Amino acid sequence: MRIVAVLAIGGLALSAAACGDKPSSNNGSSGNGKKYKACMVTDVGGIDDKSFNTSAWQGLQDAKAANGNIEIKYSASKAETDYQPNLNALVTEKCDLILAVGGLMTDATKAAAAANPAQKFAIIDSNIPAANVYSMQFNTAQAGFLAGYLAAGSSKSGKVATWGGLKIPPVTIFMDGFAEGVAHYNKVKSKTVAVLGWDNKSQEGLFAGSFTDQNKGKQLAEQLVAQGADVIMPVAGGAGLGTASAAQASGGKTSVIWVDADGCKSAAQYCDVFMTTVVKNIAGAVKDAVVAGADGKALTGAFTGVLGNNGVSLAPYNKFDSKVPAELKTEIDALKKDIVDGKIKIESPAQPK
Amino acid sequence: MTDEAKPPAAEPERTVPPEKDVAPRPNRPFRIFIEELTTASTFMVTVLAVVLALLVGSILVIISNDSAREAWGYFFAAPLDAFEMSWYAVRDAYVALFQGAIYDPAKPSAWGSISETLTYAAPLTFTGLSVALAFRAGLFNIGAQGQAVFGAIFGVLAGFLLHLPPVLHMLVALVCALIGGALWGFIPGILKAKTGAHEVITTIMLNNIAGIFLIWLVVQKGFQNPERTDAISKSAEENARLPRLLGFLEGDLRVNLAIVLAVLAAAGVSWLLNRSTFGFELRAVGGNPDAAKTAGMNVAMTYALVMAVAGGLAGLGGASMSLGLLPFALTPGVIANIGFDGITVALLGRAKPWGVLAGALLMGGLQAGAVKMNAVGGVPTDMVYVLQALIVIFIAAPALIKTVFRLRDGKASRSTATLAKGW
Numbered sequence: 001m002r003i004v005a006v007l008a009i010g011g012l013a014l015s016a017a018a019c020g021d022k023p024s025s026n027n028g029s030s031g032n033g034k035k036y037k038a039c040m041v042t043d044v045g046g047i048d049d050k051s052f053n054t055s056a057w058q059g060l061q062d063a064k065a066a067n068g069n070i071e072i073k074y075s076a077s078k079a080e081t082d083y084q085p086n087l088n089a090l091v092t093e094k095c096d097l098i099l100a101v102g103g104l105m106t107d108a109t110k111a112a113a114a115a116n117p118a119q120k121f122a123i124i125d126s127n128i129p130a131a132n133v134y135s136m137q138f139n140t141a142q143a144g145f146l147a148g149y150l151a152a153g154s155s156k157s158g159k160v161a162t163w164g165g166l167k168i169p170p171v172t173i174f175m176d177g178f179a180e181g182v183a184h185y186n187k188v189k190s191k192t193v194a195v196l197g198w199d200n201k202s203q204e205g206l207f208a209g210s211f212t213d214q215n216k217g218k219q220l221a222e223q224l225v226a227q228g229a230d231v232i233m234p235v236a237g238g239a240g241l242g243t244a245s246a247a248q249a250s251g252g253k254t255s256v257i258w259v260d261a262d263g264c265k266s267a268a269q270y271c272d273v274f275m276t277t278v279v280k281n282i283a284g285a286v287k288d289a290v291v292a293g294a295d296g297k298a299l300t301g302a303f304t305g306v307l308g309n310n311g312v313s314l315a316p317y318n319k320f321d322s323k324v325p326a327e328l329k330t331e332i333d334a335l336k337k338d339i340v341d342g343k344i345k346i347e348s349p350a351q352p353k
Numbered sequence: 354m355t356d357e358a359k360p361p362a363a364e365p366e367r368t369v370p371p372e373k374d375v376a377p378r379p380n381r382p383f384r385i386f387i388e389e390l391t392t393a394s395t396f397m398v399t400v401l402a403v404v405l406a407l408l409v410g411s412i413l414v415i416i417s418n419d420s421a422r423e424a425w426g427y428f429f430a431a432p433l434d435a436f437e438m439s440w441y442a443v444r445d446a447y448v449a450l451f452q453g454a455i456y457d458p459a460k461p462s463a464w465g466s467i468s469e470t471l472t473y474a475a476p477l478t479f480t481g482l483s484v485a486l487a488f489r490a491g492l493f494n495i496g497a498q499g500q501a502v503f504g505a506i507f508g509v510l511a512g513f514l515l516h517l518p519p520v521l522h523m524l525v526a527l528v529c530a531l532i533g534g535a536l537w538g539f540i541p542g543i544l545k546a547k548t549g550a551h552e553v554i555t556t557i558m559l560n561n562i563a564g565i566f567l568i569w570l571v572v573q574k575g576f577q578n579p580e581r582t583d584a585i586s587k588s589a590e591e592n593a594r595l596p597r598l599l600g601f602l603e604g605d606l607r608v609n610l611a612i613v614l615a616v617l618a619a620a621g622v623s624w625l626l627n628r629s630t631f632g633f634e635l636r637a638v639g640g641n642p643d644a645a646k647t648a649g650m651n652v653a654m655t656y657a658l659v660m661a662v663a664g665g666l667a668g669l670g671g672a673s674m675s676l677g678l679l680p681f682a683l684t685p686g687v688i689a690n691i692g693f694d695g696i697t698v699a700l701l702g703r704a705k706p707w708g709v710l711a712g713a714l715l716m717g718g719l720q721a722g723a724v725k726m727n728a729v730g731g732v733p734t735d736m737v738y739v740l741q742a743l744i745v746i747f748i749a750a751p752a753l754i755k756t757v758f759r760l761r762d763g764k765a766s767r768s769t770a771t772l773a774k775g776w
Contacts, residue, residue: 079689089728107680169582
């Protein structure tokens, strides 16, 4: 009897789900020009790391939306040793452009580019001086500087904090910029806002040792809050979500500055704790590169994202728009202009040369 | 199936009447073959576990395929579409799996896919042997991961700190890797021997320590590659790297000396287990430590030594990743998951050295195929981890396989019992 009941319910559910009409078959294939296949290899963070892999994939999707002739696909890497076979598999798949995401892929990309001189490659966060590789780098210290100034200006406790996934330049560059921004605020306003978690003079700080462990991110956040910090900037991809969840639990006492992609879009569930995001506009740079490639333009040399070309920026304040004082907003806009004009020099040793 | 065509062999008349409680054993070759096929022998259970895993996997392929899912959405409007789309999805996925693992006409070299399979299989053979050897001594070595990490570290350190002539440098680096892994395996071994600390707990913890130590090490001054901005150590010198075997062919074939060393290691472990005194003691201790002690064997010493040897094997596995593959340097994930995959491989191979090699080739093939499946059809690489997990579940549950395929009783249940002794 029970079996009959299960079958009946299952059947009903299936038929309800399966009653749709067949879509007409002549959709898709709208473009009639030459197809351009853009493929990407993720690094070990995976496509949904809510950080640079997600951003790069977003860039490819944007490019596809802009030009119907662009086809996109990605291969995911589980380990560093997967980079080379993944790149080679995409060469076999006859991709027009193969995008390697992340500096750890430098050696594999270099080797694949040398072995396949006719194949076009692009890489993010690295600079490979080969004719068939287009390198994209981002000077996030500039936007981090603005975030540091904003954090210092909005902190009530006089203590702001940052922590990173690993002590490597693509991470510490955010933290350097942040610390320099706070220092600038202290200098201009004669205040003494302290930065926890990073000392840009000694280049020492607080690191989770992981870009994925959210529990660790939560622990670090609790530790920093216990020391008095009320604005925290985690620079650790998915692990940073732990800090966001800790901030949400604090009920508005702690706020977070997110990094890479606008947090209110990439991790919308925590939007109410994100003061702003230090945006590394990988999506934009990737989209521009792919669209240019599909238009038949040659992609060579290097691209460096700065405040001036919107390669890096400070995201909208979203839900904090009403909480950030108008005066502070104006000061930050002015600072941005000063950095673009070169009136303010950023010292971070991690900046791309 | 040609057996059937053979003339009936001149078989001697059965002189001993069959025992009552045992089914009469047929002795014509074809009947024996059929008997083997329909009995839950270890071999059949393994093969059928793989088949069953692929079947379950195909359901996942259908669910994860957009066009198949869409076709099921209008099943009652056009039922054939759903089956057609599902068939295409499964066919494409498994054709890609085959192409990635065995032969792919699109690759510049006919050896391209085999090369990848062997490349993935080599480290898994080492870690599989490591786990299998410990199994045979009644120990459950969860620590192959950590031991492989130390093997990888020692290998690369010897690779860039020393400056030696060709061949010699590679040998020295491999010996260092062996020692590194052996040390990390010896710790839980000696703890077990002297204090009775359970090796499962100690090796899991030592895995964590090894992993975190590696992350710390690669960003230290003197170790980190000064030309790079990310977490990567200096590269091992050219002389210390494992040479590629098919480098003269077109297509950048990655297969290297590691697979040869892996086969030698399987032969070595086979000899150790079956022909040496130490192997005899090891198996005796694994069978019944109390009896072995009564017989005058030093059980504690055997535990410590077995773990050191197992660690050394895992260490070589780590080195075959760090010295055999790009970037020939240490990164936080340099050895991937070979330690844990080694447990699967040891299970697949029923803790027998040549079985481990076969298991590693199967796993290596699946992993190489996954890359192609991912590149062609967008089937997530996780699919292979699901397959791997399903295979292990089915092997661990021979009764399930027996019921599904209606096999008769066989030896399979017994061999699983041996494997479970580690606990």
